[in-house]
Amino acid sequence: MGAMSSKKSIQNLGETIHSLLGFKSHLTSTWVKSVCEIVKKLPSGNEKDDESAAKEISKIKEMAALTHCINQSNIQRRQLLHDLLDLKGNIRVFCRVRPFTLEESIGGGIGAVVALDTSNLLLKLGDNKTKRYTFDNVFQGSSQDGIFSKVEPVIKSVLDGYNASIFAYGQTGTGKTFTMEGTLDSPGIVPRTIETLFKQALDSNHTFLITFSMLEIYLGNLKDLLVPQATRATDPLPPCLSIQTDPKGGIGIENLVSIQVSDFNQALKLYRLGCQLRSTASTNSNTTSSRSHCMIRISMTCFDAPERRRETNKIWLVDLGGSERVVKTKAWGRRLDEGKAINLSLSALGDVIHALQRKKSHIPYRNSKLTQVLKDSLGEDSKTLMLVHVSPKEEDLCETICSLNFAARVKSVQLGHEESNEVRNQREAAMKNLQQTIKKIEDERRYIRGKIQILNHKLEELTRRGLPLEQQAEACDLSTELGPPSELDFTKNRTGNVRSQLPRFMRSTISSRTKTGMEHQTSLHSRRRRRPSSQRAESVSFPVKNHSECNSDRSISRSTCAVELNRKTSMELDNVTVYSQDTSECDTKMVVTNRKSNKCKSTKVLKVDQWLTLHKDEASISGSVPRNKSVSDIPLPEKKHRSNRVKKTHILCNDKVFKKQKKASSVVAVSQRVEDKPPTLKDLFAEESNSSFICPPQPTMCLSTGHQQDSLDGSLIEYGQGGSLSPPDSCCDGSVHFIDNEDEFYGTPMVEVVEDTEHRPNLSMMKISSYLLSPDDRISNSQEIFGVSNQALEPEQYHKQVMATEVYGKEDMDASSQSSPQEMRLNLCRPKSQRRLFIDDLKQKDPRMMTLIKSQEISKNQGACCLVKQKVEKSWAIALLGLGFLDLGFNHDFFYGLIR
Ligand SMILES: Nc1ncnc2c1ncn2[C@@H]1O[C@H](COP(=O)(O)OP(=O)(O)OP(=O)(O)O)[C@@H](O)[C@H]1O
Numbered sequence: 003m004g005a006m007s008s009k010k011s012i013q014n015l016g017e018t019i020h021s022l023l024g025f026k027s028h029l030t031s032t033w034v035k036s037v038c039e040i041v042k043k044l045p046s047g048n049e050k051d052d053e054s055a056a057k058e059i060s061k062i063k064e065m066a067a068l069t070h071c072i073n074q075s076n077i078q079r080r081q082l083l084h085d086l087l088d089l090k091g092n093i094r095v096f097c098r099v100r101p102f103t104l105e106e107s108i109g110g111g112i113g114a115v116v117a118l119d120t121s122n123l124l125l126k127l128g129d130n131k132t133k134r135y136t137f138d139n140v141f142q143g144s145s146q147d148g149i150f151s152k153v154e155p156v157i158k159s160v161l162d163g164y165n166a167s168i169f170a171y172g173q174t175g176t177g178k179t180f181t182m183e184g185t186l187d188s189p190g191i192v193p194r195t196i197e198t199l200f201k202q203a204l205d206s207n208h209t210f211l212i213t214f215s216m217l218e219i220y221l222g223n224l225k226d227l228l229v230p231q232a233t234r235a236t237d238p239l240p241p242c243l244s245i246q247t248d249p250k251g252g253i254g255i256e257n258l259v260s261i262q263v264s265d266f267n268q269a270l271k272l273y274r275l276g277c278q279l280r281s282t283a284s285t286n287s288n289t290t291s292s293r294s295h296c297m298i299r300i301s302m303t304c305f306d307a308p309e310r311r312r313e314t315n316k317i318w319l320v321d322l323g324g325s326e327r328v329v330k331t332k333a334w335g336r337r338l339d340e341g342k343a344i345n346l347s348l349s350a351l352g353d354v355i356h357a358l359q360r361k362k363s364h365i366p367y368r369n370s371k372l373t374q375v376l377k378d379s380l381g382e383d384s385k386t387l388m389l390v391h392v393s394p395k396e397e398d399l400c401e402t403i404c405s406l407n408f409a410a411r412v413k414s415v416q417l418g419h420e421e422s423n424e425v426r427n428q429r430e431a432a433m434k435n436l437q438q439t440i441k442k443i444e445d446e447r448r449y450i451r452g453k454i455q456i457l458n459h460k461l462e463e464l465t466r467r468g469l470p471l472e473q474q475a476e477a478c479d480l481s482t483e484l485g486p487p488s489e490l491d492f493t494k495n496r497t498g499n500v501r502s503q504l505p506r507f508m509r510s511t512i513s514s515r516t517k518t519g520m521e522h523q524t525s526l527h528s529r530r531r532r533r534p535s536s537q538r539a540e541s542v543s544f545p546v547k548n549h550s551e552c553n554s555d556r557s558i559s560r561s562t563c564a565v566e567l568n569r570k571t572s573m574e575l576d577n578v579t580v581y582s583q584d585t586s587e588c589d590t591k592m593v594v595t596n597r598k599s600n601k602c603k604s605t606k607v608l609k610v611d612q613w614l615t616l617h618k619d620e621a622s623i624s625g626s627v628p629r630n631k632s633v634s635d636i637p638l639p640e641k642k643h644r645s646n647r648v649k650k651t652h653i654l655c656n657d658k659v660f661k662k663q664k665k666a667s668s669v670v671a672v673s674q675r676v677e678d679k680p681p682t683l684k685d686l687f688a689e690e691s692n693s694s695f696i697c698p699p700q701p702t703m704c705l706s707t708g709h710q711q712d713s714l715d716g717s718l719i720e721y722g723q724g725g726s727l728s729p730p731d732s733c734c735d736g737s738v739h740f741i742d743n744e745d746e747f748y749g750t751p752m753v754e755v756v757e758d759t760e761h762r763p764n765l766s767m768m769k770i771s772s773y774l775l776s777p778d779d780r781i782s783n784s785q786e787i788f789g790v791s792n793q794a795l796e797p798e799q800y801h802k803q804v805m806a807t808e809v810y811g812k813e814d815m816d817a818s819s820q821s822s823p824q825e826m827r828l829n830l831c832r833p834k835s836q837r838r839l840f841i842d843d844l845k846q847k848d849p850r851m852m853t854l855i856k857s858q859e860i861s862k863n864q865g866a867c868c869l870v871k872q873k874v875e876k877s878w879a880i881a882l883l884g885l886g887f888l889d890l891g892f893n894h895d896f897f898y899g900l901i902r
Pocket residue numbers: 099100101172173174175176177178179180181288290291292293322323324325391
């Protein structure tokens with residue numbers, strides 16, 4: 003019997019060994035770790051532990067239920083708000099009557115306009131004749147607060163995913179800019195809107211990406227207000243803005259700078275900067291008359307909110323140029339042209355609204371740039387608010403009648419016919435009802451949030467009890483440092499850890515964190531979305547490109563998140579920047595960590611997946627990174643081959659070059675800690691008055707709305723949004739090279755860095771780090787890397803830097819890997835059209851970039867390129883000499899400007 007069984011065992015031995023070998027493949031370190039984790043969590047037999055685990059589970063369940071409740075009430079509230087706005091009308095018209103100025107009062111100005119109540123206005127026409135106008139709201143002597151409270155529902159609908167536009171219309175000098183921009187003491191609609199959007203984004207259950215852009219339409223041309231304009235003939239011209247329509251009808255503006263803002267403060271600074279660049283002039287009617295339409299675009303993207311109308315939506319805030327009668331303003335020359343351009347576009351706007359309200363088959367959007375830009379924010383599925391401004395003076399009666407008639411036309415056309423009293427009463431009752439219900443829901447929501455907060459606390463305590471004593475103490479230290487959670491904290495602080503000290507919309511949703519019921523729920527939702535949930539969970543990165551606005555299968559993102567390290571280690575909070583590129587075929591993500599320890603500073607690069615896995619493993623074991631280890635200390639696992647693709651990574655930031663700028667960096671400011679009370683609107687305005695807060699964004703920020711455009715020769719030039727990434731042409735040899743992209747990127751100093759991930763994963767990174775240290779280092783590095791004398795390179799090329807990522811086809815790789823260094827250098831001279839470029843906005847914010855740009859200019863006086871330029875310049879000079887240009891006093895700069 004025994005012999006039989008041993009024979010059988012021997013027969014099965016091969017099979018057993020085979021299955022054991024198969025099993026062995028699963029025994030990776032991650033697997034072992036996760037099994038260890040499970041074992042640790044198994045009931046210990048200790049009654050106390052079991053009891054606390056049971057409690058923990060019940061709390062989590064309760065919290066999940068409450069979270070479900072809160073999500074339901076959110077959806078309900080959104081629907082009600084939508085209904086309410088529908089009842090009020092998609093296009094709403096408010097009227098504001100400017101008060102008499104001191105001068106006018108002293109001069110004994112006679113009032114021609116009187117507000118009868120909150121929605122009726124009486125116009126005195128003379129000879130005891132009057133005319134009555136009805137609007138959604140009429141404001142006379144109202145404060146900015148009062149007006150904004152009526153505007154707020156439109157802004158709330160932006161959070162719900164609707165496009166919206168708010169514009170101030172009216173005669174010149176009637177207070178449009180005052181309403182939109184306001185003053186230091188009483189900020190207007192724009193700063194208040196930004197503040198409200200951020201507050202509500204913070205308050206919501208979702209993570210938002212917010213970008214800010216600002217432009218003006220001057221004499222029928224679009225002008226980016228976040229890009230300094232050329233003042234001298236030698237200054238490079240800013241890129242031309244052009245309006246693009248995607249197949250879904252979405253509007254994007256190519257080349258418009260779109261900056262990701264992580265808090266109200268940053269957005270306000272950009273707004274102030276843009277205001278400074280607006281075209282204004284003194285006219286007979288207004289000493290600081292706006293001579294253009296000023297348009298502010300705030301885009302919001304949220305991936306994990308399926309109930310939102312759109313993934314990406316926007317609000318336009320427009321301070322229209324003042325309508326004016328030439329007879330009155332006595333404008334001539336340029337002022338006259340400006341007035342004509344403004345009047346033309348205003349009448350085009352009127353036509354569009356009229357056609358929309360009449361539901362005509364043809365809407366004349368193309369009649370002006372203004373209506374083209376606003377196209378997707380004016381239609382049926384958008385919320386539009388027009389604030390008509392009128393002067394109280396009798397002498398402005400004609401203009402007032404024009405403005406009021408324009409507004410009344412918009413308003414009455416919207417209803418289609420005059421409402422009977424009965425219908426109006428019913429509508430008003432329904433609106434009142436809805437408002438009350440919304441209020442009730444919001445109260446309930448607040449109550450549930452409070453409950454979740456308490457649960458969160460209890461859960462935290464329970465979890466802390468389960469930790470080893472040492473970690474408990476650390477957790478206590480941390481919570482003492484952060485102070486007791488306030489009501490506001492709670493809204494940001496659902497997981498009760500340091501991460502939640504960051505503004506909600508900037509917070510990383512790193513999967514390494516143990517999920518609460520709420521987070522779990524969110525990720526369930528997100529699974530239904532287009533983007534894989536793992537990506538959202540891994541980082542705070544968002545696609546730079548707006549998926550709804552373009553069809554590209556490629557999106558590149560960058561984000562930064564703060565990695566909470568053990569406080570008792572010598573390391574500070576790491577600054578981790580995630581750069582990624584998503585394509586339909588593969589994902590490329592890199593994490594650049596700038597680590598500061600007592601002894602040294604270093605920049606390390608990891609693939610995001612690796613970084614997350616490592617971080618997750620460590621964080622899940624101890625709740626934080628172990629003392630003696632940082633994420634960047636962990637060696638890189640072996641890189642895997644990708645079948646048909648080679649991944650190239652280009653280093654993006656060096657802490658030595660940008661170390662001082664790191665804190666000031668407003669674009670990637672995820673590492674902010676919300677320790678201080680957030681500044682109020684007034685504080686910021688006060689601060690604004692004496693600050694030189696911002697280094698004006700460099701013109702190199704050629705970031706736009708995420709459209710692709712075919713270049714002249716048919717190849718693709720890609721523009722991103724909010725720190726977009728368009729990789730340049732490069733070779734695949736782990737080398738650094740330079741590219742001449744001056745025209746496309748507005749003289750940006752650039753260095754392109756390429757990593758051959760297959761053979762030398764870290765080499766190029768190190769080279770680049772040192773490369774960025776100083777010009778000398780750069781030269782020596784390039785010598786090493788290229789294996790050729792630096793003399794062989796054009797001097798001006800040494801000053802160009804680019805940060806980029808690109809995925810290459812196999813042919814590209816093969817071609818470039820076979821190249822000799824010299825050939826590679828030749829590669830640099832590939833046509834521009836083959837290049838995809840990315841400008842890192844951290845750099846743009848660094849004032850020292852200016853130095854680099856200057857050095858680039860100096861270097862223009864050397865090298866072969868310079869010789870060619872000089873020759874062309876000479877021929878121009880000779881040609882123009884015949885025309886007598888030189889006699890007219892045009893100098894070198896003029897000719898240089900021409901050949902540029
Ligand atoms: N509601 C108001 N309260 C106090 N002052 C006001 C108000 N409205 C306008 N003003 C003042 O009137 C002047 C003109 O206002 P503003 O420049 O805003 O007009 P505008 O309509 O924007 O003119 P333009 O179209 O020419 O740019 C400013 O000095 C402003 O402070």
